[in-house]
Amino acid sequence: MRLVLGSLICFALAAAIGLGLTWLSVSRGFTAGGLTIGAWTAQPKAGTADIDPYSRAVIERNGTLPIGIGDGVTFAARTDDAGHPLDGRCDVMLEGTTPQARFFTVTLYTPEGNLISNILKRSGFTSQELIRNGDGSFRISIGPKVRPGNWLPTGGVERYFILLRLYDTPVGIQTRAGRETPMPSVTRGACR
Amino acid sequence: MIRALLVLFIGAVLGGIVHLGTILYLPRTATNDAYARLTPLLPVNSMKLLPQPTPESAVLPLSDPAFATAACRYDLSGGPLKLLAPVSQAYTAVSFYTRYGVAYYAINDRAAGRRVIELDLMTAAQHAEVPEDEEVTAADRLIVESPTTTGLILVRALSPEPSLMPMAQRAATAAKCQPSEKAK
Numbered sequence: 001m002r003l004v005l006g007s008l009i010c011f012a013l014a015a016a017i018g019l020g021l022t023w024l025s026v027s028r029g030f031t032a033g034g035l036t037i038g039a040w041t042a043q044p045k046a047g048t049a050d051i052d053p054y055s056r057a058v059i060e061r062n063g064t065l066p067i068g069i070g071d072g073v074t075f076a077a078r079t080d081d082a083g084h085p086l087d088g089r090c091d092v093m094l095e096g097t098t099p100q101a102r103f104f105t106v107t108l109y110t111p112e113g114n115l116i117s118n119i120l121k122r123s124g125f126t127s128q129e130l131i132r133n134g135d136g137s138f139r140i141s142i143g144p145k146v147r148p149g150n151w152l153p154t155g156g157v158e159r160y161f162i163l164l165r166l167y168d169t170p171v172g173i174q175t176r177a178g179r180e181t182p183m184p185s186v187t188r189g190a191c192r
Numbered sequence: 193m194i195r196a197l198l199v200l201f202i203g204a205v206l207g208g209i210v211h212l213g214t215i216l217y218l219p220r221t222a223t224n225d226a227y228a229r230l231t232p233l234l235p236v237n238s239m240k241l242l243p244q245p246t247p248e249s250a251v252l253p254l255s256d257p258a259f260a261t262a263a264c265r266y267d268l269s270g271g272p273l274k275l276l277a278p279v280s281q282a283y284t285a286v287s288f289y290t291r292y293g294v295a296y297y298a299i300n301d302r303a304a305g306r307r308v309i310e311l312d313l314m315t316a317a318q319h320a321e322v323p324e325d326e327e328v329t330a331a332d333r334l335i336v337e338s339p340t341t342t343g344l345i346l347v348r349a350l351s352p353e354p355s356l357m358p359m360a361q362r363a364a365t366a367a368k369c370q371p372s373e374k375a376k
Contacts, residue, residue, distance in 0.1 A: 006199050013203030018210025026218065049296040049339070053215050059293050060222040063229050064254045065346065068298020071285040102302070103283050103350055105258045113254050117247030126258045128282075128352035165256055167283055167350070168300050 026057050037177045039186040040075040040164065044173045047073065062113060072101070072167040080186040086161060088116070088154030091143035091189035094162070097136060099181045102168035103127050106140060108152055111159050118153040125150060138184070144192065162186075219292045226252055226293050227265070227344060234265040237273060239347065241365045244357075258352075260360035264345040264369035268338060272314035272372045275345060279307055280363030283350040286311065290340040297336050304334075311336050312372060313345070345369055 034043040046055040047069040059066055067074055079085050086092060098104050107124030108116040115123040130138045130150055141147035144156040154160060164183070175181060219225070229251055234240050242251050242261045255261060266273055277286050279301035286309050287298040301309065311334045314322075319337050347367040351360035 002195075006195065010199050010203045010206065013200065014206030014210055017204060017207025018214060021207070021211040022214040022218070025215070047295045047298065049294055051294055053212075056292075056294065057215050057218040060219040060225045062253055063222075063224050063226050065226045065252055065287070065289055065293055065344065066295050068285075068287040068295040070298035070303060071287055071300055071348075103352065105256055107256060107258075109254065114250065115245055115247045115257060123247070123257055126350070126352050163254065163256075167285070168302060 022057075025054055026061055035175055035177065035181075037075075037181055037183045039077040039079055039081050040183045041077075042073050042075045042171075044069060044073050044171065044175065047071070048173070064113070067165065069172055072165055073169060073171045075164040075166070075183065077162045077164070077186050080188045082188065084188055085159060086186075087191065088157035088160050089144055090191035091141065091145075091147075093187045093189060094140040094142065094184040095137070095187070096184035097138070097182050098127075098164065098166060098184065099171045099175075100169060101127075101166035101171070104164060104166045104169075106152070107163050107165070108142065108154065108160050109163060110157060111161065116153070116155055116157060116160055118155040120153055122153065125152065140184075143189075226289070227291055227342075230263055230265055230344060234263060236265055236267050237270075237369060237371065239264045239345075239367045239369045241361060256348075259348040259350055260357065260364040261349075262347045262364040262367050264347075264367075265342070266313065266338075266345060266369060267342045268313065268315050268318065269341050270371060272312055272318050273369050274372045275309070275311045275313055275367070275369045277309040277347045277367040278363055279304070279309060280349040280360055282352045282356070282360070284309065284363060285348050286367075287346045287348070288313070288336060288338065289344040289346070290338070291342045291344075292340075293344075294339075296339055299334075310334065313338055313369075315341060 034041055043055055046066040104127045105124055132138045140150040142152045144154050239262050242263055245255050245257050285300040289295055313336050316337050347364055349360040349363040351357040
Protein backbone atom coordinates (compact mmCIF):
# COMPACT_ATOMS: atom_id res chain seq x y z
CA MET A 1 0.00 0.00 0.00
CA ARG A 2 2.75 2.39 0.93
CA LEU A 3 4.55 1.49 -2.26
CA VAL A 4 1.47 2.32 -4.37
CA LEU A 5 0.98 5.61 -2.56
CA GLY A 6 4.67 6.42 -2.91
CA SER A 7 4.71 5.79 -6.64
CA LEU A 8 1.51 7.79 -7.16
CA ILE A 9 3.03 10.80 -5.39
CA CYS A 10 6.20 10.24 -7.37
CA PHE A 11 4.39 10.28 -10.74
CA ALA A 12 2.24 13.26 -9.81
CA LEU A 13 5.39 15.12 -8.82
CA ALA A 14 7.11 14.14 -12.08
CA ALA A 15 4.18 15.33 -14.18
CA ALA A 16 3.93 18.62 -12.28
CA ILE A 17 7.66 19.36 -12.48
CA GLY A 18 8.08 18.23 -16.08
CA LEU A 19 5.04 19.92 -17.60
CA GLY A 20 5.51 22.99 -15.40
CA LEU A 21 9.07 23.48 -16.59
CA THR A 22 8.04 22.99 -20.22
CA TRP A 23 5.18 25.44 -19.93
CA LEU A 24 7.40 28.01 -18.19
CA SER A 25 10.25 27.76 -20.65
CA VAL A 26 8.00 28.01 -23.70
CA SER A 27 5.72 30.78 -22.47
CA ARG A 28 8.63 32.83 -21.13
CA GLY A 29 10.62 32.25 -24.28
CA PHE A 30 13.52 30.75 -22.38
CA THR A 31 16.32 29.83 -24.73
CA ALA A 32 19.58 28.08 -24.05
CA GLY A 33 22.89 29.80 -24.70
CA GLY A 34 23.07 32.62 -27.21
CA LEU A 35 24.80 35.98 -27.33
CA THR A 36 24.12 38.72 -24.79
CA ILE A 37 25.39 42.28 -25.25
CA GLY A 38 24.02 44.77 -22.72
CA ALA A 39 20.24 44.60 -22.87
CA TRP A 40 20.35 42.71 -26.17
CA THR A 41 20.21 38.97 -26.70
CA ALA A 42 20.50 37.01 -29.93
CA GLN A 43 20.26 33.32 -30.86
CA PRO A 44 22.32 33.06 -34.05
CA LYS A 45 21.94 29.27 -33.89
CA ALA A 46 18.16 29.60 -34.19
CA GLY A 47 18.76 30.46 -37.85
CA THR A 48 20.48 27.15 -38.58
CA ALA A 49 19.62 23.46 -38.68
CA ASP A 50 21.40 23.21 -35.28
CA ILE A 51 18.67 25.19 -33.52
CA ASP A 52 18.36 24.20 -29.85
CA PRO A 53 15.17 22.36 -28.81
CA TYR A 54 14.00 25.24 -26.62
CA SER A 55 14.14 27.86 -29.39
CA ARG A 56 12.52 25.34 -31.67
CA ALA A 57 9.61 24.72 -29.32
CA VAL A 58 9.12 28.49 -28.98
CA ILE A 59 9.08 29.23 -32.73
CA GLU A 60 6.75 26.31 -33.43
CA ARG A 61 4.34 27.39 -30.76
CA ASN A 62 4.34 31.03 -31.91
CA GLY A 63 4.28 30.26 -35.63
CA THR A 64 7.25 32.48 -36.43
CA LEU A 65 10.02 31.70 -38.90
CA PRO A 66 13.50 32.62 -37.62
CA ILE A 67 15.87 34.55 -39.88
CA GLY A 68 18.36 32.17 -41.50
CA ILE A 69 21.98 32.76 -40.63
CA GLY A 70 22.82 33.43 -44.31
CA ASP A 71 20.31 36.26 -44.21
CA GLY A 72 20.77 37.97 -40.85
CA VAL A 73 20.65 37.90 -37.05
CA THR A 74 17.91 39.13 -34.70
CA PHE A 75 18.71 40.90 -31.42
CA ALA A 76 15.94 41.42 -28.87
CA ALA A 77 15.74 43.85 -25.95
CA ARG A 78 12.97 43.40 -23.39
CA THR A 79 14.49 45.64 -20.72
CA ASP A 80 16.72 48.71 -20.61
CA ASP A 81 20.38 48.48 -19.62
CA ALA A 82 19.44 48.78 -15.94
CA GLY A 83 17.02 45.87 -16.19
CA HIS A 84 13.72 47.78 -16.08
CA PRO A 85 11.09 46.26 -18.39
CA LEU A 86 10.36 48.48 -21.40
CA ASP A 87 7.31 50.63 -20.68
CA GLY A 88 5.58 52.54 -23.50
CA ARG A 89 4.73 55.39 -21.13
CA CYS A 90 8.43 56.17 -20.58
CA ASP A 91 11.02 57.79 -22.81
CA VAL A 92 13.65 55.30 -23.89
CA MET A 93 16.77 56.23 -25.80
CA LEU A 94 18.69 53.93 -28.12
CA GLU A 95 22.13 55.39 -28.66
CA GLY A 96 25.27 54.16 -30.36
CA THR A 97 26.07 51.96 -33.32
CA THR A 98 25.51 48.38 -34.40
CA PRO A 99 27.92 45.64 -35.52
CA GLN A 100 28.81 45.72 -39.20
CA ALA A 101 25.85 44.97 -41.46
CA ARG A 102 24.65 46.01 -44.92
CA PHE A 103 21.25 46.97 -43.51
CA PHE A 104 19.57 46.85 -40.15
CA THR A 105 16.04 47.49 -38.91
CA VAL A 106 14.73 48.49 -35.48
CA THR A 107 11.12 47.47 -34.79
CA LEU A 108 8.79 47.68 -31.77
CA TYR A 109 6.42 44.85 -30.88
CA THR A 110 3.78 44.23 -28.22
CA PRO A 111 4.48 41.26 -25.91
CA GLU A 112 2.03 39.24 -28.09
CA GLY A 113 4.26 39.86 -31.11
CA ASN A 114 2.11 42.40 -32.95
CA LEU A 115 3.43 45.67 -34.34
CA ILE A 116 2.81 48.71 -32.12
CA SER A 117 -0.14 50.64 -33.50
CA ASN A 118 0.09 54.42 -33.70
CA ILE A 119 -1.19 57.29 -35.82
CA LEU A 120 2.09 57.70 -37.70
CA LYS A 121 1.89 54.06 -38.86
CA ARG A 122 5.55 53.85 -37.98
CA SER A 123 6.61 50.78 -36.06
CA GLY A 124 10.30 50.88 -36.90
CA PHE A 125 13.23 52.32 -38.80
CA THR A 126 15.56 50.89 -41.40
CA SER A 127 19.22 51.86 -41.23
CA GLN A 128 18.77 54.01 -44.33
CA GLU A 129 16.01 56.13 -42.80
CA LEU A 130 17.92 57.12 -39.66
CA ILE A 131 19.31 60.60 -39.19
CA ARG A 132 22.88 60.07 -37.99
CA ASN A 133 25.57 61.97 -36.16
CA GLY A 134 28.82 62.93 -37.90
CA ASP A 135 30.56 59.77 -36.68
CA GLY A 136 27.83 57.49 -38.04
CA SER A 137 26.28 56.77 -34.65
CA PHE A 138 22.58 57.29 -34.17
CA ARG A 139 20.05 58.06 -31.48
CA ILE A 140 16.47 56.80 -31.55
CA SER A 141 13.92 58.24 -29.12
CA ILE A 142 11.19 55.78 -28.22
CA GLY A 143 8.28 57.15 -26.27
CA PRO A 144 4.68 58.30 -26.19
CA LYS A 145 5.39 61.97 -27.02
CA VAL A 146 6.77 63.56 -30.18
CA ARG A 147 10.55 63.96 -30.14
CA PRO A 148 12.84 65.65 -32.64
CA GLY A 149 15.09 63.44 -34.74
CA ASN A 150 14.43 59.70 -34.93
CA TRP A 151 11.22 59.19 -32.99
CA LEU A 152 9.44 55.87 -32.62
CA PRO A 153 5.99 56.31 -31.08
CA THR A 154 4.90 53.72 -28.50
CA GLY A 155 1.26 54.77 -28.44
CA GLY A 156 1.52 54.55 -24.64
CA VAL A 157 1.33 50.73 -24.48
CA GLU A 158 2.27 49.25 -21.14
CA ARG A 159 4.86 46.73 -22.36
CA TYR A 160 6.77 46.29 -25.57
CA PHE A 161 10.05 44.89 -26.83
CA ILE A 162 12.54 45.93 -29.47
CA LEU A 163 13.93 43.75 -32.24
CA LEU A 164 17.11 44.94 -33.94
CA ARG A 165 17.77 42.86 -37.04
CA LEU A 166 21.10 42.89 -38.82
CA TYR A 167 21.09 41.82 -42.48
CA ASP A 168 24.12 40.60 -44.41
CA THR A 169 26.36 40.72 -41.36
CA PRO A 170 29.49 38.89 -40.22
CA VAL A 171 27.81 38.39 -36.82
CA GLY A 172 27.13 34.68 -36.43
CA ILE A 173 27.48 31.63 -34.23
CA GLN A 174 31.15 32.33 -33.46
CA THR A 175 30.50 35.94 -32.44
CA ARG A 176 31.27 36.97 -28.84
CA ALA A 177 30.47 40.20 -27.05
CA GLY A 178 33.31 42.70 -27.42
CA ARG A 179 34.67 45.62 -29.39
CA GLU A 180 33.67 44.07 -32.72
CA THR A 181 30.05 43.95 -31.65
CA PRO A 182 28.92 47.36 -30.41
CA MET A 183 25.21 47.53 -29.69
CA PRO A 184 23.23 50.69 -28.93
CA SER A 185 22.69 51.46 -25.25
CA VAL A 186 19.10 51.35 -23.97
CA THR A 187 18.48 54.04 -21.35
CA ARG A 188 15.26 55.07 -19.71
CA GLY A 189 14.31 58.71 -19.28
CA ALA A 190 11.24 60.31 -17.75
CA CYS A 191 7.99 58.38 -17.31
CA ARG A 192 4.52 59.82 -17.45
CA MET B 193 12.10 10.12 6.14
CA ILE B 194 14.50 8.44 3.76
CA ARG B 195 11.53 7.05 1.92
CA ALA B 196 10.00 10.52 1.47
CA LEU B 197 13.30 11.86 0.16
CA LEU B 198 13.54 8.94 -2.24
CA VAL B 199 10.04 9.68 -3.56
CA LEU B 200 10.98 13.34 -4.02
CA PHE B 201 14.22 12.45 -5.75
CA ILE B 202 12.70 9.96 -8.18
CA GLY B 203 9.85 12.39 -8.82
CA ALA B 204 12.30 15.15 -9.69
CA VAL B 205 14.34 12.92 -12.01
CA LEU B 206 11.21 11.65 -13.79
CA GLY B 207 10.03 15.29 -13.98
CA GLY B 208 13.23 16.20 -15.80
CA ILE B 209 12.67 13.39 -18.28
CA VAL B 210 9.05 14.48 -18.82
CA HIS B 211 10.26 18.05 -19.40
CA LEU B 212 12.89 17.09 -21.98
CA GLY B 213 10.48 14.72 -23.68
CA THR B 214 7.74 17.30 -24.02
CA ILE B 215 10.17 20.03 -25.23
CA LEU B 216 11.43 17.68 -27.95
CA TYR B 217 7.95 16.48 -28.85
CA LEU B 218 6.24 19.89 -28.82
CA PRO B 219 7.17 20.93 -32.40
CA ARG B 220 5.28 17.89 -33.73
CA THR B 221 2.10 18.86 -31.93
CA ALA B 222 1.98 22.62 -32.60
CA THR B 223 -1.19 23.27 -34.59
CA ASN B 224 -0.59 26.94 -35.32
CA ASP B 225 2.96 26.83 -36.63
CA ALA B 226 4.15 28.78 -39.66
CA TYR B 227 3.34 25.92 -42.07
CA ALA B 228 -0.20 25.64 -40.77
CA ARG B 229 -0.64 29.43 -40.95
CA LEU B 230 0.50 29.57 -44.56
CA THR B 231 -1.32 26.45 -45.81
CA PRO B 232 -4.69 28.18 -46.45
CA LEU B 233 -2.96 31.05 -48.29
CA LEU B 234 -0.63 29.13 -50.56
CA PRO B 235 -1.23 26.52 -53.24
CA VAL B 236 1.53 23.89 -53.30
CA ASN B 237 4.67 24.72 -55.29
CA SER B 238 3.83 28.27 -56.26
CA MET B 239 5.11 31.59 -54.98
CA LYS B 240 2.73 34.17 -53.60
CA LEU B 241 3.18 37.62 -52.04
CA LEU B 242 2.11 37.70 -48.37
CA PRO B 243 0.10 40.64 -47.03
CA GLN B 244 2.20 43.24 -45.17
CA PRO B 245 2.05 42.84 -41.37
CA THR B 246 -0.11 45.42 -39.61
CA PRO B 247 -0.68 46.03 -35.88
CA GLU B 248 -3.94 44.07 -36.22
CA SER B 249 -2.69 41.04 -38.08
CA ALA B 250 0.42 39.35 -39.34
CA VAL B 251 0.47 36.05 -41.22
CA LEU B 252 3.80 35.27 -39.56
CA PRO B 253 4.26 36.89 -36.14
CA LEU B 254 7.39 39.02 -35.70
CA SER B 255 7.97 39.38 -39.43
CA ASP B 256 9.93 42.50 -40.35
CA PRO B 257 7.55 45.20 -41.66
CA ALA B 258 10.36 46.75 -43.73
CA PHE B 259 10.30 43.74 -46.06
CA ALA B 260 7.99 42.55 -48.80
CA THR B 261 7.72 38.78 -48.39
CA ALA B 262 6.69 36.13 -50.88
CA ALA B 263 6.32 32.52 -49.78
CA CYS B 264 6.23 29.11 -51.41
CA ARG B 265 4.92 25.98 -49.71
CA TYR B 266 6.81 23.20 -51.40
CA ASP B 267 6.33 19.48 -51.83
CA LEU B 268 9.20 17.61 -53.43
CA SER B 269 7.44 14.24 -53.71
CA GLY B 270 6.76 14.95 -57.41
CA GLY B 271 10.38 15.89 -58.20
CA PRO B 272 12.89 18.71 -57.61
CA LEU B 273 11.92 22.38 -57.70
CA LYS B 274 13.57 25.37 -59.29
CA LEU B 275 13.59 28.66 -57.43
CA LEU B 276 14.11 31.96 -59.26
CA ALA B 277 14.23 35.25 -57.40
CA PRO B 278 15.25 38.47 -59.14
CA VAL B 279 17.19 40.70 -56.74
CA SER B 280 15.68 44.03 -55.76
CA GLN B 281 17.49 47.38 -55.71
CA ALA B 282 18.26 47.16 -52.01
CA TYR B 283 18.53 43.73 -50.45
CA THR B 284 16.97 40.36 -51.20
CA ALA B 285 17.26 37.10 -49.29
CA VAL B 286 15.90 33.61 -49.86
CA SER B 287 15.40 31.35 -46.81
CA PHE B 288 14.45 27.69 -46.73
CA TYR B 289 12.54 26.11 -43.83
CA THR B 290 11.61 22.52 -43.08
CA ARG B 291 8.01 21.51 -42.47
CA TYR B 292 8.69 22.27 -38.78
CA GLY B 293 10.10 25.75 -39.25
CA VAL B 294 13.83 24.99 -38.98
CA ALA B 295 15.81 27.45 -41.11
CA TYR B 296 18.22 25.06 -42.81
CA TYR B 297 19.51 27.34 -45.55
CA ALA B 298 19.48 31.04 -46.39
CA ILE B 299 21.29 33.08 -49.00
CA ASN B 300 21.28 36.78 -49.83
CA ASP B 301 21.73 38.61 -53.11
CA ARG B 302 25.38 39.41 -52.50
CA ALA B 303 26.28 35.79 -51.72
CA ALA B 304 24.38 34.69 -54.84
CA GLY B 305 26.37 37.26 -56.80
CA ARG B 306 24.03 37.88 -59.75
CA ARG B 307 20.86 39.60 -60.77
CA VAL B 308 18.69 36.53 -60.28
CA ILE B 309 19.07 34.12 -57.37
CA GLU B 310 18.69 30.69 -58.96
CA LEU B 311 18.54 27.49 -56.89
CA ASP B 312 17.56 23.88 -57.37
CA LEU B 313 15.78 22.37 -54.39
CA MET B 314 15.68 18.61 -53.98
CA THR B 315 15.72 15.87 -51.37
CA ALA B 316 18.93 13.99 -50.60
CA ALA B 317 17.62 10.99 -52.60
CA GLN B 318 16.87 13.16 -55.64
CA HIS B 319 20.30 14.79 -55.37
CA ALA B 320 21.92 11.34 -55.46
CA GLU B 321 20.11 10.64 -58.76
CA VAL B 322 21.48 13.75 -60.50
CA PRO B 323 23.98 12.45 -63.11
CA GLU B 324 27.46 13.52 -62.12
CA ASP B 325 28.43 14.94 -65.51
CA GLU B 326 25.38 17.18 -65.41
CA GLU B 327 26.52 18.54 -62.10
CA VAL B 328 29.95 19.27 -63.54
CA THR B 329 28.69 21.05 -66.65
CA ALA B 330 26.50 23.20 -64.48
CA ALA B 331 29.25 24.07 -62.03
CA ASP B 332 27.59 27.32 -61.07
CA ARG B 333 24.30 25.61 -60.41
CA LEU B 334 23.36 25.90 -56.75
CA ILE B 335 21.72 22.80 -55.34
CA VAL B 336 19.97 22.93 -51.98
CA GLU B 337 19.09 19.70 -50.21
CA SER B 338 15.87 19.74 -48.24
CA PRO B 339 15.90 17.57 -45.09
CA THR B 340 12.11 17.15 -45.36
CA THR B 341 9.90 16.47 -48.40
CA THR B 342 7.70 19.44 -47.61
CA GLY B 343 8.64 22.85 -46.31
CA LEU B 344 8.59 26.59 -46.89
CA ILE B 345 10.63 29.08 -48.91
CA LEU B 346 10.56 32.79 -48.13
CA VAL B 347 11.76 35.40 -50.61
CA ARG B 348 12.17 38.71 -48.82
CA ALA B 349 12.95 42.05 -50.44
CA LEU B 350 13.86 45.07 -48.31
CA SER B 351 12.16 48.40 -48.75
CA PRO B 352 14.78 50.76 -47.25
CA GLU B 353 12.14 53.46 -46.89
CA PRO B 354 8.33 53.27 -47.02
CA SER B 355 8.10 54.88 -50.48
CA LEU B 356 10.12 52.00 -51.97
CA MET B 357 7.67 49.33 -50.80
CA PRO B 358 6.06 48.96 -54.27
CA MET B 359 9.53 48.26 -55.70
CA ALA B 360 10.20 45.62 -53.02
CA GLN B 361 6.80 44.05 -53.59
CA ARG B 362 7.39 43.87 -57.35
CA ALA B 363 10.70 42.12 -56.74
CA ALA B 364 9.13 39.63 -54.29
CA THR B 365 6.15 39.01 -56.60
CA ALA B 366 8.50 38.21 -59.49
CA ALA B 367 10.00 35.27 -57.59
CA LYS B 368 9.02 31.81 -58.79
CA CYS B 369 9.14 28.29 -57.45
CA GLN B 370 8.11 25.57 -59.89
CA PRO B 371 8.87 21.96 -60.80
CA SER B 372 12.30 21.78 -62.49
CA GLU B 373 11.01 20.17 -65.72
CA LYS B 374 8.75 23.12 -66.47
CA ALA B 375 11.58 25.60 -66.00
CA LYS B 376 13.70 24.04 -68.74
